[in-house]
Amino acid sequence: MASTIRPRLFITQQMPSQFIHALERVFELDYQDTPTPLSPEQILFRIRAHPPDAILFASKIKIDKELLSAVGDKLKMLATFSVGYDHIDVKECQKRGIPIGYTPGVLTDATADLAVALLLATARRITEAVRANGEWGTSCDVMWMCGKPLTNATVGIVGLGRIGLAIARRLQPFSIQRVLYSGTREKYFDSNADKAFFKYVPFAELLGESDFVIIACELNEYTKNMFNKNAFEQMKNDAILINIARGGIIDQDALYDALTNGLIGAAGLDVTVPEPLPTEHRLLTLENCTIFPHIGSADVSARHQMAQICVDNLFNFFSAKPMVHQLKLGDA
Numbered sequence: 001m002a003s004t005i006r007p008r009l010f011i012t013q014q015m016p017s018q019f020i021h022a023l024e025r026v027f028e029l030d031y032q033d034t035p036t037p038l039s040p041e042q043i044l045f046r047i048r049a050h051p052p053d054a055i056l057f058a059s060k061i062k063i064d065k066e067l068l069s070a071v072g073d074k075l076k077m078l079a080t081f082s083v084g085y086d087h088i089d090v091k092e093c094q095k096r097g098i099p100i101g102y103t104p105g106v107l108t109d110a111t112a113d114l115a116v117a118l119l120l121a122t123a124r125r126i127t128e129a130v131r132a133n134g135e136w137g138t139s140c141d142v143m144w145m146c147g148k149p150l151t152n153a154t155v156g157i158v159g160l161g162r163i164g165l166a167i168a169r170r171l172q173p174f175s176i177q178r179v180l181y182s183g184t185r186e187k188y189f190d191s192n193a194d195k196a197f198f199k200y201v202p203f204a205e206l207l208g209e210s211d212f213v214i215i216a217c218e219l220n221e222y223t224k225n226m227f228n229k230n231a232f233e234q235m236k237n238d239a240i241l242i243n244i245a246r247g248g249i250i251d252q253d254a255l256y257d258a259l260t261n262g263l264i265g266a267a268g269l270d271v272t273v274p275e276p277l278p279t280e281h282r283l284l285t286l287e288n289c290t291i292f293p294h295i296g297s298a299d300v301s302a303r304h305q306m307a308q309i310c311v312d313n314l315f316n317f318f319s320a321k322p323m324v325h326q327l328k329l330g331d332a
């Protein structure tokens, strides 16, 4: 470290102790060592009382203009425990010259695994079936608890980036017929098999042709509410919608109507607005809507690797070295 005065680091969430021990050798820590999330008011109170040089936080903490103004000039960098950055006012950070470290790559497999689990849970009505154990035997209908097969299905993926592609690769052994994808650009594939299997299509074609639609793109001004009434009207009536990206990509009122009016068959959501979804929310009452509490990256290895990248980003920045993963201006 260049200076003998230890920089002050505010850590807004609990983390495994080995990472905290590593950080406390270098930083003066203000560490929220309880599982209870801090409210925005508590965060503002803490940073006004003791402005930090850096903040380590996860995607549920909003880093907005008010918070940045409250910390003031002392703040030198931000480290987010996430690959997504829609919870950060990136433009305001750029204006203030505050670099942002983030954690891409290491949660791709975990999130793709979870997407497949959510898709299968939704298609095969797993949570409904678990709840139905008591009525098992009361129905003699051979079609009881039947779901939708993946074999020969057309799968549409909105955003075939790292995570979207990892989901597609996991679905190939389920004998799906093809993958349609939409997004900002067509992807280059080397093999002829991939060239035949993946087709870049306009969004409307993806909606109209897909049996399963998976949202794996980022939330931005173009994708916000892109799944609205108009989009649901273009989907197949038995289509299944899966969202492992960000809740704001779906207009949830329109989704509720689409699920109850039979515009689409079912939905599986790992992300919602807000998070957590209030327990009395009407989407939680629907049998054809499976909701997970944003656990896409929640496997031990992915979370440890994310923590390590955050630590390395912080160490490097305060040693005047390049961060392992710094959000580029062009990424925002």
Ligand SMILES: O=C(O)[C@H](O)CO
Binding pocket: 059, 081, 082, 083, 084, 085, 107, 296, 297
């Ligand atoms: O963006 C991410 O890293 C995941 O969605 C967890 O927030």
